Amino acid sequence: FYLTPPQVNSILKANEYSFKVPEFDGKNVSSVLGFDSNQLPANAPIEDRRSAATCLQTRGMLLGVFDGHAGCACAQAVSERLFYYIAVSLLPHETLLEIENAVESGRALLPILQWHKHPNDYFSKEASKLYFNSLRTYWQELIDLNSGETTDVKEALINAFKRLDNDISLEAQVGDPNSFLNYLVLRVAFSGATACVAHVDGVDLHIANTGDSRAMLGVQEEDGSWSALNLSYDHNAQNVHEVERVKMEHPKSEEKNVVKQDRLLGLLMPFRAFGDVKFKWSIELQKRVIESGPDQLNENEYTKFIPPNYHTPPYLTAEPEVIYHKLRPQDKFLVLATDGLWETMHRQDVARIVGEYLTGVHHQQPIAVGGYKVTLGQMHGLLTERRAKISSVFEDQNAATHLIRHAVGNNEFGTVDHERLSKMLSLPEELARMYRDDMTIIVVQFNSHVIGACQNEE
């Protein structure tokens, strides 16, 4: 069984999406040129999610990847809701009042976000009312709290993450008279999701990360080569600070059991996540909710199972680690991706492949004969090789697709091997997960001219 190149392409391109930011969005010249995103499923259905939106009442753009586990319910909910929580956290007091008054008097709401969605990225219609009410409660509290201070982006991000996770937890505890919704909120709470979100506003870039997805900046050095700059830390057992943090939060007696076999309580890979109430609620609460919950939940072995050595919950938090980076002209692009990519590829390679793709042939080092002895034949060989490389670049119109092609199809020499690509993509569903994970990638391209101009103004 063998996939032809067009078949391979149709699989790789099925979920690709590109967005170009209009040069002038009416408020400011954007530092973001646009972004490419794509997903390649390994699970059926895929458990990863992605979101991208422009904030309409404040400046900036939000982009995020979400890696779900134990189902996709939590990742789906976070992908729908998180950006609203962030946007609301960023809004000034007057705007919040305006929105609240509009809702109160039944007037049309100011639009808060403009979404940039692939047709396959859906929103749950059934839960929208429920989600809206939770969000409204949040902004009402923000109005009451009115601190009078201008909103700090870092704080807003942290608050939004924590608030959403709290709402997910509460909605599951309260339940819903509608049985479908009741089951939905429980599934959201009992499954989990990591999140890696970028907020870009001019030269100010904030990355809020919860879990083991990763944000990486592609930097072009003066000599034209590419290097990678990490803008997030993985929250897993490989991160000594995380291991320390988790251990610190629990009594010394639990030290051995909190992290076991590189997993939280020997079970969970990411050390921070949304949902996953099994690692957050007390045993009593878990039992009560499951018993009063619908039969499907009761029959599920996973939800009923209480983690071993579960003494001092919560063991898990959704609080993000926020990193600020001031963009420089050499910062050409940002890659947000779930761990499916990072497992297969080193960030250095990611930086190089995307960098070369985005700059295309134009920035390929020009050849100069100089004083070297080169024959026509040698030159011809060299040029033919360069041409072949360029044509493989132009097969993809989307940087994320190009990256996936390399991640899945790279051979030991670092070039895409069609045979390997074809094999990896034609694996049967049940085997696919053994060889690769769901992969979600967003590549954001920056406008160096705008960034340079902003820098000079200061």
Next chain:
Amino acid sequence: AARMFLRLLSDVRWRAANPKWRRMTCSRRSTSSTPEPHPVSLPAQAQVVICGGGIMGTSVAYHLSKMGWKDIVLLEQGRLAAGTTRFCAGIVSTARPVSIELKMADYSNKLYQQLEQETGVNTGYTKTGSISLAQTQDRLISLKRIASSLNVMGIPCEIITPKQVAQLHPLINIHDLVGAMYVPGDALVSSANVSLALATAASRNGVQIHERTSVSHVAVQNGRVTTVETDRGQINCEYFVNCAGQWAYELGHSGKEPVNIPLHACEHFYLLTHPLKEPLASNVPTIVDPDGRIYIRNWQGGILSGGFEKNPKPLFTEGRNQLEIHNLQEDWDHFEPLLSSLLRRMPDLEALQIMQLVNCPESFTPDMRCIMGESPTVRGYFVLAGMNSAGISYGGGAGKYLAEWMVNGYPSENVWPLDLKRFGTLQSSRTFLRHRVMEVMPLMCDLKVPRWDFQTGRQLRTSPLYDRLDAQGARWMEKHGFERVKYFVPPGKDLLDLEQSKTFYKPDWFDIVGSEVKCCKEAVCVIDMSSFTKFEISSTGDQALESLQYLFSNDLDVPVGHVVHTGMLNEKGGYENDCSIARLSKRSFFMISPTDQQVHCWAWLKNRLPDNSNVTMEDVTWKYTALNLIGPRAVDVLSELSYAPITPEHFPSLFCKEMSVGYANGIRVMSITHTGEPGFVLYIPIEYALHVYNEVMNMGQKYGIRNAGYYALRSLRIEKFFAFWGQDLDAFTTPMECGREFQVKLEKGMEFVGQEALLEQKQNGVYKRFTMFILEDHDTDTDLWPWWGEPIFRNGRYVGKTTSSAYSYTLERHVCLGFVQHFDEKTGEELVVTTDFVNQGDYEIDIAGQRFQAKAKLYPFSSLFAQRRRKDEEELSGYQRE
């Protein structure tokens, strides 16, 4: 390597130079940009100032000084021969499809050959010959066409087999060739040294040369050049010559009175190698492989090879100086297709070591022909630039023609195809030029078949009916920026795509045009002819009539409402323009000329109408849409629409009346069709165009009206022996030579331009005669079609060339129009051509080397067309323009 290369290409013995001409610097190789002291100051006054010390500027200076003009200053912003001239490949090639270009190249070749002897400057002239390769049969046909025209010009040339190619060149791979053309007289030169030799000779003749002097702008007063401003002061002058090459455009726009010189530079690459192990012989022929898009010449025992890629890189020269242009990057990735092509042609070169990839910008023009002549707006402002990468081949001849133009008022040959006045402001948009040159540069190598059109820079000028016609299947061609219909593809019928439709044989539209012609003959057709140039000339008194009587050869003092066909002649009696003039009132005239006369005719009249007179002239081209109703039922359609009697008694041929058509009033209707068929042209104020068109089409339905295009018109006019200005007629053709004596009123009671020359011709006879040829043994389906420029043979001897041709659907034969000359058998001297000489001969037309028998006729077949026609001799042999 770069340093060495510069030295190699331009090593000159400076000591030979005239002492008057001082080098401005001591170190020739210095590249520093710090200005060094200029020992010689600029003169305050000169008759001629030439800007540009490349091959063009030096050639103009050389020829002007030879013709006796001495008070000449040549200014160069950097060093002599330092622009494109220094870097150009130095190939002198005479194989040119356009005959005037061929003549220039032939002259250049002969000039360069003796230049070293004349000046003592080593020009590196080497007669190597050139071989143009054909990889396809179509390419071979195009080479055979060129070979035919080279041969009748006395330039040795032969079509050879691939095997013969291999014998002439040791390295060439011939397996994919079908044939080739060998021109043994072609040569190689060091172009920089040719330019320096010309400068040396000019300097000896008194021309002052100043390097490191840049012209900032040219001051104009009362429409004349007065002063040239430079960075070293100003020079008052009578004539300014812009030979600034790729900077010519900016220089033209630098003054307050802009001179539009439409050209744009593209990067051009060629490769230099070290010598081969067994160095190439110095006389090995230059190879031109147009299908591979490359040329290959010997260079110091190695090779020099460049080409014209499909994806050229246009270059902006604004604000850039010579030094920056010279430091352009080598771009190997861009050169890759040409390198592949080179190694395919000469596989043994694989092991040859590279010396350098040279990036040498070349200027290209919108129609692939160079630009020469005087500005239509500024008198005394001459231009010679835009050589489309053939500067060295044209340099000598172009300089000569321009010098003749300045000294004698016009060159010794017809140079209309190269005249600056073929362009107007509409071709000077940077965007247009950039798009167009990207098409032109690849065209250097593309197969040029009959009836090809440029695809870029289109839909600039259109008729208000454009969308309507387009929706009805119109296929378009362009003239002077104006979109004109070729023919209408009927619904459901599909023609070949552009690339596949290229052919030297019967084209795919043959039947489509046939049915349009048939409809013109039997019913009525409508052709949108809005592109024609239209002027209104009027005065308060009789000045308009008097001026026109002087400038035109026919008698214009006709009753109001009459239309007169007349030539606008030069002093030699040649056609500067061929037009129809309607007398609208006693004091105003409406003049219709060919589309591409818009700039030339305007300038001609402006310069000749008396100063400060109250004659006003207005270009009203854009104000009117012209619909030509051709056919026997045109009269029925028009009379139904206008409720006015249109019978020949009320509306005879060559009349002009304002009438209403449908709801629209003030439509100018003329009883002419430009084809010899009955019918009318309606000049409609543009806002009524759609209305009138709709009315005509609705009313015409019952008479079988349909749309037609210019191809049908062309077939009609050629079978009726109508000459067309710009193709058949030019500034060197008089009415006497094309059977139009009746359009000249020698006795109209007043003097007119060209009268003397015509009187002399009337007395002494003419030296060429416009003749119509009907091909006899030509099979339309399987034989090559004639185009234009085919040699005509009379009793086996060359007597002239065709100027246009078309298939006549009535005669079911091809018709060629052309000129017959009479050369003395022994001396080659031109003799008077009599009617008997034309009539008593057996003729053949040479199409790509194959000769077809032809019957010559001096008058059209009036008896053959048994149509109901309002017989009118004047209309019959009237004029035609396309």
